Amino acid sequence: MNLLHCTSCKFLLWMSLLFIANSLCAQTQDQVKIMAYNLLNYPAISNPNADTALRNPYFRTVIEAANPDILVIEELNSLSGDLGFLNNVMNASATLYAKGTYINSDDTDRGIFFKFSKFQFISNTPIQTPCAILMLLN
Numbered sequence: 001m002n003l004l005h006c007t008s009c010k011f012l013l014w015m016s017l018l019f020i021a022n023s024l025c026a027q028t029q030d031q032v033k034i035m036a037y038n039l040l041n042y043p044a045i046s047n048p049n050a051d052t053a054l055r056n057p058y059f060r061t062v063i064e065a066a067n068p069d070i071l072v073i074e075e076l077n078s079l080s081g082d083l084g085f086l087n088n089v090m091n092a093s094a095t096l097y098a099k100g101t102y103i104n105s106d107d108t109d110r111g112i113f114f115k116f117s118k119f120q121f122i123s124n125t126p127i128q129t130p131c132a133i134l135m136l137l138n
Contacts, residue, residue, distance in 0.1 A: 032118070036066035041108065042073070043081040052088060059089045069115050071097075076109040087111060100124045 039059070043051045063071070071090070076082055079102045090097040090113050096109065100112035103126050 031120075032069045033067065034070045034072075035066050036072045036074065037062070039076060039085070041075050041077055042064070043077060043084060045077060048080075054093075056088050059085070060092050063089055064093075069118055071113045073111045073113070074108070076111050077121045078109075079104070082111045083121070085111065 016062055037059075039055075042055070044055075073085060076085070082099065082102045086097060086099050096115055096117070097113045098113070098116040098121060100121050102111065103109065103124065105126065114121065
């Protein structure tokens with residue numbers, strides 16, 4: 001019997017080719033999820049401990065649902081807020097994220113977090129503009 005004329009053999013051959021093609025495509029394509037999040041003055045200047053009890057649980061719920069590969073946060077008030085957000089929100093259940101260098105600016109600051117399993121931090125550089133400081137992320 002000729003194997004190419006056997007119906008079940010043809011089916012198995014096509015299924016094998018489909019599986020191999022699908023596996024190759026799955027290995028070569030990787031998606032990256034980037035998210036920006038305005039924290040509205042984090043940590044709260046009037047009561048920094050309030051974020052631990054009040055806002056962090058909500059932040060964790062949003063981050064866990066979104067599962068970003070890179071997160072840029074806005075309206076950050078301090079380096080301790082940057083570190084606190086990393087430890088108490090981003091890595092609360094497992095250590096998955098690292099952070100970029102904290103840069104203090106004239107107004108509220110920004111921070112960047114990334115999954116270190118996918119990315120390696122190289123640098124971030126502030127860019128002076130008439131309205132605000134923008135961050136150039138390399």
